Amino acid sequence: MVKKLKRPIAQCITVIVLITSSQLPSQETKDTGIVARAVADAEADAEKDINRITWLGCGCIFTVYTLGAAYLIVPSPKQERLMGKSYDYVWAYTQAYKSRRRALQLRYALIGTGISSVIVITALVIVVSKEGKDGECCTGPDLSCGLEGCGSSESCGSSDGCSFLDGSSGN
Amino acid sequence: MRDFIFILIFFVTFNDVIYARILKSIQIDFEKHSREKDRQEIIKGTVYFQASGKIVVFVREPVNQWMIYRKDELIIYYPVEKRGFCFTTRFPPYPSFFQAFLGAVKEDYGLTDIGYTLSNHEINADTLTTWWNPPKRLSKQLGNFILVYVSNKITYAESRKSDGSISSKSFYDNHITHGVNYFPLKISTVRYAEADSSLENIFYNNPQFNINLPDIVKNFKLPSDAEIKKIKW
Known part of the structure; x- marks a missing residue:
């Protein structure tokens, strides 16, 4: 009797384990999908929101100070973009947005700093070469x-x- | 940035002064349809507005989510999961999609309050068109504004950038009256951007003015066992 009962119980357990194990990856895939979507949206929005000219200009004028500002001052995403979104999406989106926004700000500030450096070095080279020419x-x-x-x-x-x-x- | 400055000034200056006189509370259902590039979404919920400035948005679809706008924080709470976020902000948070609805309370859309000056107007039968110049101190960030009223109801608003190009166009329809004010129950907005423009349609229904709002809205408190992540904005 016990043996007869054991077999169906074991079969039930096997079925439950199989169902659970088959569901786990799909839940994981769903979560990964939400996170991937949130990250993609955040990166696209950060690209759209950033004012490239401002960061380039500030980089040109204030050079390394702009790099510090670009790292420290990171605006938040628009709150309305979080409306109707799941917990995982909001968490992933806010983190990815700030990260991407900071990276973009640093990139443009660095380009601005680079441009001003090139201008300054070029001007110095011209001045020095001109001074050198005067004595030739x-x-x-x-x-x-x-x-x-x-x-x-x-x-x-x-x-x-x-x-x-x-x-x-x-x- | 330009939109942010405009909405912030609008909301901060407008909120306590005007609404407290006319509106004590609003409860209204909404459906927000938005499309941008390959993203398309429909959000359904209810907005609860109190003259004190507190706004609560209960989202029903696509997820069950509560958004509580307070003086210096935005709480996003998921009642089913009993967890959420508390964003502390330097400026008062606001649901910008609701601003267009509230803006209808003032005849000039509140533009005078934020420093805009009337530069021109034209009356053609029952249609009044007004042109507005931005305040001088913000003329590098903000452009002109055009408002069109038909039979005292706002039907069209156009905001321009400082370089004269169009920033956004809003169309207002399905007006209802409350006192002497007309409130649009359908607002369609096109926002123009360098890369991709976005389209937003908001449908309001079942508006209730100056009612006693539910206790959960008036005295919302996070459950003690809720898992809340605090994020500084």
Whole structure:
């Protein structure tokens, strides 16, 4: 009698275990789907909300300070976007939005800082090279100048030697 | 950012002064249909508004969710799961979709209160069109505003960016009266964006003005066993 009862109970347990185990992955998939959707939505919204020009401009003007601000000041998503969304979605969305928004702000601030750095370095190179040129000997094809450098009212040409800035030849 | 500034000023200045005089409370059901890029959603629920500024939104579909807007915090609570979030904010939180409904209380949509000045108007039979300039201090963020009234009912609102391009267009329909005010029960809004524009249709129904709101709305308290995550915004 006991043996007869044991078999159906064991079968029932097996069926329950099978059903439970088959449901577990589908629940997990559902949760993963919600989280993936929330992350995708958050990233798209962060891309849409960010003011690129502001962060680029601030990066250009305030350089490294902007990088600090870009990291610390992260606006929140619009509250209305959380309406009608599940708990898991809201949690994933808020985290992903802030993370993406911070990354984008840092990227544009960094680009701005890079642009201003390039401008400053280029300006420095021009100034230094100009100062260097002032001391060079300007030698034309006929070496007629024979000067250490062109005068303030002359420019130095590679083939013509010194010429006056008003266009007339200095030779 | 521009929309945020506008709505924030609008809501903060408008809330206590005007509504307290005209409206003590509102209970209204809503259906919000929105479409943006590949996202499409329908949200159904009820809004409870108190003149003190407290707003509670009970969402029934697609999930059971309560949103409680207080002075400096937004609570999102899931009664079935007994868990939720408490977002603390620097500025008063607000359900912006409801702002358009409340805006109908004022003849000028509350634009004067936030510093807009009337630049032009035109009357054609029963249609009044008004053009508004933004306050000078915010002229870099905000653009002009156009309002159209037909038989004293607001039917169209258009907001522009500071560069003159259209930011959003709202169409108001199915008006009802409460006292001397007309409230639109259908509001369609198109918001223009660089990448993708969005379309939002809000249908209100079963409005009840100045009623005694349910106790759960007036004295909402989170259950002691609720699992609440606190997030600073």
